[in-house]
Amino acid sequence: MDHPTNASAFVADEERTHWHDKALWFVRSKRDKAVHSVPEWEELRAAASQVKLHTMSQLDHYLEEFERNATKLGVHVHWAVDGDEHNRIVYSILEKHKVRHVAKSKSMLTEECHLNPYLEAHGIEITDTDLGEWIVQLRGETPSHIVLPAIHIKKEEVGQLFHEKIGTDEGASDPKYLTEASRHALRKKFAQAQAGITGVNFAIAETGGFVVCTNEGNADLGTSLPPVHIACMGIEKIIPRAKDLGVFLRILARSATGQPITTYSTHFHGPMRGGELHVVLLDNGRSKLLGEEKYRRSLNCIRCGACMNTCPVYRRSGGHSYETTVPGPIGSILAPSKDAAEFYTLPFACSLCGSCSDVCPVKIDLHHQLLHWRGDIAQRRILPWRKRMEMKLGSRVLRHTWLFRIAGGVGRWLLPKLPRFLVYNRLNSWGKQREMPPMAKRSFRAMYQDRKRGE
Amino acid sequence: MSSKSQILKSIRRNAPPAAELPPLAGTGIEYPDPTAQFIDVLTAIGGTVVQAENTAAIGQHLETLDVYRDATRVLSTIDGVGKSNVDLDAINDPKELMNLDIAILPGELAVAENGAVWTLPGKLKHRVAYYLAEHLMLVVPADRVVSNMHLAYREIDFTNPQYGTFISGPSKTADIEQSLVIGAQGPRSTVVYLLS
Numbered sequence: 141m142d143h144p145t146n147a148s149a150f151v152a153d154e155e156r157t158h159w160h161d162k163a164l165w166f167v168r169s170k171r172d173k174a175v176h177s178v179p180e181w182e183e184l185r186a187a188a189s190q191v192k193l194h195t196m197s198q199l200d201h202y203l204e205e206f207e208r209n210a211t212k213l214g215v216h217v218h219w220a221v222d223g224d225e226h227n228r229i230v231y232s233i234l235e236k237h238k239v240r241h242v243a244k245s246k247s248m249l250t251e252e253c254h255l256n257p258y259l260e261a262h263g264i265e266i267t268d269t270d271l272g273e274w275i276v277q278l279r280g281e282t283p284s285h286i287v288l289p290a291i292h293i294k295k296e297e298v299g300q301l302f303h304e305k306i307g308t309d310e311g312a313s314d315p316k317y318l319t320e321a322s323r324h325a326l327r328k329k330f331a332q333a334q335a336g337i338t339g340v341n342f343a344i345a346e347t348g349g350f351v352v353c354t355n356e357g358n359a360d361l362g363t364s365l366p367p368v369h370i371a372c373m374g375i376e377k378i379i380p381r382a383k384d385l386g387v388f389l390r391i392l393a394r395s396a397t398g399q400p401i402t403t404y405s406t407h408f409h410g411p412m413r414g415g416e417l418h419v420v421l422l423d424n425g426r427s428k429l430l431g432e433e434k435y436r437r438s439l440n441c442i443r444c445g446a447c448m449n450t451c452p453v454y455r456r457s458g459g460h461s462y463e464t465t466v467p468g469p470i471g472s473i474l475a476p477s478k479d480a481a482e483f484y485t486l487p488f489a490c491s492l493c494g495s496c497s498d499v500c501p502v503k504i505d506l507h508h509q510l511l512h513w514r515g516d517i518a519q520r521r522i523l524p525w526r527k528r529m530e531m532k533l534g535s536r537v538l539r540h541t542w543l544f545r546i547a548g549g550v551g552r553w554l555l556p557k558l559p560r561f562l563v564y565n566r567l568n569s570w571g572k573q574r575e576m577p578p579m580a581k582r583s584f585r586a587m588y589q590d591r592k593r594g595e
Numbered sequence: 596m597s598s599k600s601q602i603l604k605s606i607r608r609n610a611p612p613a614a615e616l617p618p619l620a621g622t623g624i625e626y627p628d629p630t631a632q633f634i635d636v637l638t639a640i641g642g643t644v645v646q647a648e649n650t651a652a653i654g655q656h657l658e659t660l661d662v663y664r665d666a667t668r669v670l671s672t673i674d675g676v677g678k679s680n681v682d683l684d685a686i687n688d689p690k691e692l693m694n695l696d697i698a699i700l701p702g703e704l705a706v707a708e709n710g711a712v713w714t715l716p717g718k719l720k721h722r723v724a725y726y727l728a729e730h731l732m733l734v735v736p737a738d739r740v741v742s743n744m745h746l747a748y749r750e751i752d753f754t755n756p757q758y759g760t761f762i763s764g765p766s767k768t769a770d771i772e773q774s775l776v777i778g779a780q781g782p783r784s785t786v787v788y789l790l791s
Binding site: 316 | 597598599601602603605606607608609610611612613614615616617619621623624636640689690693706708709710711716717720721722723725726727743744745747748749751753756757758759760761762763764765766767768769770771772773774776778779780781782
């Protein structure tokens with residue numbers, strides 16, 4: 141994949157790019173307002189980060205503690221090394237109960253494992269019941285944002301989609317009307333569902349419980365109507381104590397959408413009356429990431445999406461341009477740790493402005509990690525030949541004063557004289573969408589020396 | 596080797612250096628009038644708060660609501676409140692609650708900073724009533740309002756953990772172009788009665 145190519149396609153529609161940018165900046169602004177209402181915000185960030193760092197240092201211990209306590213509550217705990225094993229486990233549970241219809245609430249982890257196509261191939265109908273996720277599912281797409289899955293879609297397009305799929309009035313695009321229509325359609329799916337699948341926001345080692353947060357109530361409907369509930373979680377979702385939730389639930393929704401808390405924060409402890417509860421713990425590369433000193437802090441992530449909303453590149457290139465389950469700054473760290481050669485362009489899709497690190501509620505040093513990745517990618521010789529040569533040349537010129545002076549002198553003299561096609565061509569990627577600045581008559585060094593002489 | 600031991604082995608091999616677990620002794624922001632703050636926040640996010648002297652006052656307020664007067668199926672588990680005509684214990688399949696109009700149910704604790712009410716739906720035979728009703732009314736003791744989530748968790752007993760939910764206002768979504776729509780899949784409105 142190549143992020144610049146994908147991003148070019150996105151920005152080709154200028155009006156839409158601005159619309160997308162503005163929609164996300166609106167969410168970022170709401171986040172700021174919510175954060176400023178909490179005087180101890182920085183203390184919360186520090187506490188959240190510390191709790192996560194501590195947990196990661198004893199992850200084996202906390203996972204086993206969680207399993208023990210969950211089992212005591214009657215939960216079936218499963219362990220999956222990778223996405224395939226995860227999908228097989230989920231399917232075997234559904235098969236045992238002869239489930240044909242599943243209501244799923246938002247879970248980026250099941251996206252990561254491509255659970256939907258897997259279950260569909262086995263003849264199971266799976267409905268994403270979060271409105272945004274349902275919209276992208278009906279369109280045959282993946283979410284473009286981890287919290288706002290349909291942020292890239294306009295209401296007119298949702299209107300057209302619903303007209304085709306659930307028979308809303310042609311041309312109707314009022315969000316209230318469309319949401320009402322989805323409510324009726326999705327409630328039918330809930331009534332039909334024989335099992336519910338959810339993600340997990342936080343799993344508590346000391347109690348054996350876990351918390352799922354939604355605004356729509358879809359996770360709660362999907363796990364309180366049918367008797368079978370399967371909760372799928374990455375092993376990094378664990379926290380030691382129930383009281384740690386006091387910190388995490390205070391920062392999650394404020395960072396994500398600027399709400400003081402999600403509408404529903406449900407604490408599951410054991411199965412529902414007469415029901416069955418399964419938890420699938422997934423590794424899929426996480427334990428390996430734990431060993432990478434420079435990047436392990438990315439496991440602190442609580443998937444709030446704040447880094448995406450603030451990122452100038454994400455806002456102007458769209459989530460799909462990353463071709464990953466988790467896009468944006470955090471995704472640009474996670475993806476290369478899985479496959480650096482495939483995703484090498486992502487750490488470069490960054491201006492190093494550092495805004496992501498500023499808003500991150502668990503203090504992940506996102507822009508530092510992105511910079512580290514650039515170095516690692518260069519060292520591993522993954523960069524294409526041309527970029528490597530450009531870097532080499534640039535580094536040589538910048539490291540030698542005499543060479544820098546000559547290059548500057550030649551450039552100032554020669555560039556204004558050259559015909560346009562020699563300056564603006566394939567080799568000059570900087571000049572693709574913009575004019576080169578006019579060449580200064582004299583170098584800074586010369587002007588500075590004049591000034592010093594004048595004093 | 597089982598997947599579990601494989602994962603645990605990999606974690607141990609890659610374990611980061613020890614880091615301390617913070618004690619979290621702080622209490623966070625405390626409001627001079629938590630009840631006033633709770634009312635402000637919940638109102639701002641689309642909920643309604645009514646301070647009621649007694650259960651009769653709740654009944655009187657309910658009668659002023661169109662959605663209550665027009666309701667056909669009402670569930671109340673609060674003694675002396677509402678014209679309950681649904682018997683949860685007589686229902687076996689929770690899907691029979693699909694067209695429940697009103698649910699009047701207990702809340703344990705109200706949180707001022709975010710308008711959330713801690714509820715214990717697991718106490719009901721069908722916990723789905725909290726999420727399925729078209730309109731949800733929660734009755735919370737007026738002296739059970741805390742300032743923030745840290746204080747809330749101190750009040751919740753996890754020695755015998757059970758299914759519980761913080762509910763903060765009516766169900767909502769902004770998934771279509773960031774336009775807030777109240778009444779997504781769950782209740783379309785939420786009234787919290789703070790009962791003295």
